[in-house]
Amino acid sequence: MPDNQQATIFIVEDDLSYSVFLSHILSLNPDYELKIFHTGTELINHLNEKPDLITLDYSLPDMDGEHILNTIKSQLPDVPVIIISGQEDVKTAVSLLRKGAYDYLPKDGETKDRLWHVVRHALDGASLKAEVENLRREVANKYEFERTIIGNSPAIHKLFKLLEKAVKTNITVSITGETGTGKELVAKAIHFNSNRRSKPFVPVNIAAIPKELIESELFGHEKGAFTGAFNKRIGKFEEAHGGSIFLDEIGEMDLNLQAKLLRVIQEREVVKIGGNLVQKIEVRIIVATHRNLAQMVKDGEFREDLYYRLLGLPVMLPPLRDRDNDVLMIAKHFLDHFVHENQMDPMFLSEQAKSKLLQYRFPGNVRELKSVIELAAVLAAGSEITAEEIRFNSVLRDDNLIAEEMTLKDYTFKIITHFLEKYDHNVMLVAEKLDIGKSTIYRYIKEMEIVNSNQ
Missing domain, CATH: 3.40.50.300 (P-loop containing nucleotide triphosphate hydrolases)
Known part of the structure; x- marks a missing residue:
């Protein structure tokens, strides 16, 4: 059982002295909360309390032990039930174990030690099973679409x-x-x-x-x-x-x-x-x-x-460039997760940073976006991530440059813009890299500014 949490055990025994004996054995563990019932009817009326374990006398005056076991299992299938009987009947024991009993203990000189160990193992197993089920539910929730x-x-x-x-x-x-x-x-x-x-x-x-x-x-x-x-x-x-x-x-x-x-x-x-x-x-x-x-x-x-x-x-799976403003939603998710994981103060993307993210085609898709955002969070001087902190890996090439149908002028502008961003808008260096005159670069920039302003 989890630390600091008591396990509730129901003891079902019609013999008053033997119920006291069982209660004494189990009360030696302070983590057990015990409740005693003398009839099957009493037990069934209290199953809604959902005990962690039940010890059940097989021979009760008002109800057959097998019937009680079936009733318990129909309502509380995961609760371990330990059958305690005054008769050591192998055939009956095997039948009850097949029907879901956790163990079958005869009333003899070894009952005390056996009961102590069986109860502890049963509760540990039930606790582990519950923990596994909780983890599975958490995982299932985590992977909701x-x-x-x-x-x-x-x-x-x-x-x-x-x-x-x-x-x-x-x-x-x-x-x-x-x-x-x-x-x-x-x-x-x-x-x-x-x-x-x-x-x-x-x-x-x-x-x-x-x-x-x-x-x-x-x-x-x-x-x-x-x-x-x-x-x-x-x-x-x-x-x-x-x-x-x-x-x-x-x-x-x-x-x-x-x-x-x-x-x-x-x-x-x-x-x-x-x-x-x-x-x-x-x-x-x-x-x-x-x-x-x-x-x-x-x-x-x-x-x-x-x-x-x-x-x-x-x-x-669609590439990130075909997912419109999903880029910003995912970027925010990665940023929030990163600052939380690293115990940093909350951060946000500036409008310029958002614009820069939307203009990039992300050949590395979501994986690349995650790296870009985490680096930006580390580089940022304060709570705001600026466009300057959004840095793309120049090793990654946009292999889908011609995926869109554009005019030659649009392609040329796209290439010039890419190299200007790559070399911090150093026109002389970009002109050298592209082997064109700097006046050509200025002309394209001016033409595209006019086009954009008229749109």
Whole structure:
């Protein structure tokens, strides 16, 4: 039980002297609050008080012990019930244990010591179970779609509708999107909002595991299966049994292993390396990639049969540049979280800083935005983050420069603007870098100012 919290124990015993005996044993622990009942009816009338544990005399004058146990379990399924009986009947004990009793103790000379230990273990187990359930509920709440994926843009609302469909069935989900768009976060949100939320979520980054180890990582191996296999290993698919396995960067998987993965998906069974035992598995599969798997199939780099097996429900994550003002919502979230985590005073973005964020295309997506905001919070002199503290990593290139259809003049202005920001508006240096005259730079700036002022 948690520190400083008493456990309520109901003692149900019709023999007055024996109920005093049981009460004395358990009262030696000051963390136990005891209540004694002499009939089954009394107990049932007080089950709404939700005790933490019940000791139950099997032979009560008014009610059959098995009937009482069934009543307790129907109302309080997680409360441990310890049966105490004057007769040591193995057949009855086995039957009661199968029906949900925690333990069966005969009334003999060892009852005192056995009861003390059984009660302590039962309460510790119940407390741990409750703690696990609370953690699972907290995790499920944490991954509610609206909490996990911040935004109010049309692209995000469209994504929410897809995710709501994904959680209603066990269909395989294939998540695509640029690097940094939050594919694993979405996979977790799908799992923890589904009926598998209480089962394992097992992520595997295919790109992060050496090719020669991936098969062992996914399917496991027997002791001595290969050099260095000193112990038996459970694979990720077995580990995820009943839950979900998330195969990130699936496009990086070797063709030979793709064939083995296909068999596992089709047969729903795995065989460890070096073993013969077939292990049935029941898992939901979620995959993700930033690559174009359809093109990889055409290029002979990905199996077509596996591609269609994994396609399932396609979920495309929008890049940050297509999410309108979501950039500012996410930036505020990252800023608030960072200052709280580092015990800093509250901070806010200036209008100029916001404008600068909105004008940038974020080739690194949400992951890049997080880094930019955290750096800005560290650089800021006070509570306000100015445009000067918003610094973009010049190593990152905007690979989607031509994603939008613009005029040549607009493209030229975009390039000039980018280099002016990069080199702190040093016109001479920008002219040198672009190999154009500085008068050309001034002319474009003046023309775009006129255009903007007339819009």
